[in-house]
Amino acid sequence: MVNEYLSVVVRLIVLEGVYDPSDDSYLLLEAVKDEKKLKVLDMGCGTGIIAINLAKQGCKVTAVDVNEKAIENTKVNAEINGVDIEVFKSDLFSNVEGCFELITFNPPYLPTEGEDIAWDGGRGGIEVIRKFLKDAHKHSEENGEIYVVMSSLSNTKKIFDEFGKIYRFDKVLSKRFFFEEISVYRLTTFKNAKGNKQRNEV
Numbered sequence: 001m002v003n004e005y006l007s008v009v010v011r012l013i014v015l016e017g018v019y020d021p022s023d024d025s026y027l028l029l030e031a032v033k034d035e036k037k038l039k040v041l042d043m044g045c046g047t048g049i050i051a052i053n054l055a056k057q058g059c060k061v062t063a064v065d066v067n068e069k070a071i072e073n074t075k076v077n078a079e080i081n082g083v084d085i086e087v088f089k090s091d092l093f094s095n096v097e098g099c100f101e102l103i104t105f106n107p108p109y110l111p112t113e114g115e116d117i118a119w120d121g122g123r124g125g126i127e128v129i130r131k132f133l134k135d136a137h138k139h140s141e142e143n144g145e146i147y148v149v150m151s152s153l154s155n156t157k158k159i160f161d162e163f164g165k166i167y168r169f170d171k172v173l174s175k176r177f178f179f180e181e182i183s184v185y186r187l188t189t190f191k192n193a194k195g196n197k198q199r200n201e202v
């Protein structure tokens with residue numbers, strides 16, 4: 001596959017059992033296309049599409065996924081594209097140490113149960129996102145940013161209600177597809193959100 005969304009061209013192969021980059025992946029890529037020279041964590045890396053593009057943009061990238069095949073896939077694609085990325089298996093932050101200036105996550109967000117871990121967000125489509133948000137702020141550098149994809153099919157209101165005291169949520173990109181609207185949110189923790197108004201605009 002050739003990704004022509006960015007100034008840097010990335011060639012990706014997709015192994016069986018790994019999420020084939022889709023509209024949500026491209027929207028997240030678009031949201032981070034100007035991020036450079038940052039220490040980045042790409043959560044749920046899949047094929048490595050986000051991680052590899054960020055590495056090409058000059059970021060120092062760590063990529064993790066709970067799916068072993070995704071780890072293998074990201075390593076292969078990093079090699080094809082000549083970028084050096086730290087890649088390892090982790091169930092969310094279970095094996096992640098330290099803090100990052102940028103954290104990206106295109107999570108499973110569909111309100112399904114018992115389906116593929118790539119898109120199965122559990123009840124309300126928010127179970128993985130909720131677990132992620134419980135720990136993400138502990139791994140975010142001061143003034144760090146966290147970019148998360150969510151869908152109009154997910155119960156985003158519950159997320160804003162539950163985490164509105166920890167994070168400021170700003171919708172930075174949104175696109176309507178035939179059965180849902182996919183949005184990218186930029187999250188900053190209130191302790192870090194210097195200069196930001198202390199309220200949520202969603």
Ligand SMILES: C[S@@+](CC[C@H](N)C(=O)[O-])C[C@H]1O[C@@H](n2cnc3c(N)ncnc32)[C@H](O)[C@@H]1O
Nearest residue numbers: 019021025044045046065066067091092106118
């Ligand atoms: C929608 S796919 C996105 C893949 C890739 N980042 C992209 O944008 O194309 C979600 C990814 O999250 C991974 N994932 C699901 N649950 C996870 C967890 N608990 N910890 C880490 N990764 C997880 C899946 O294996 C899958 O690769």
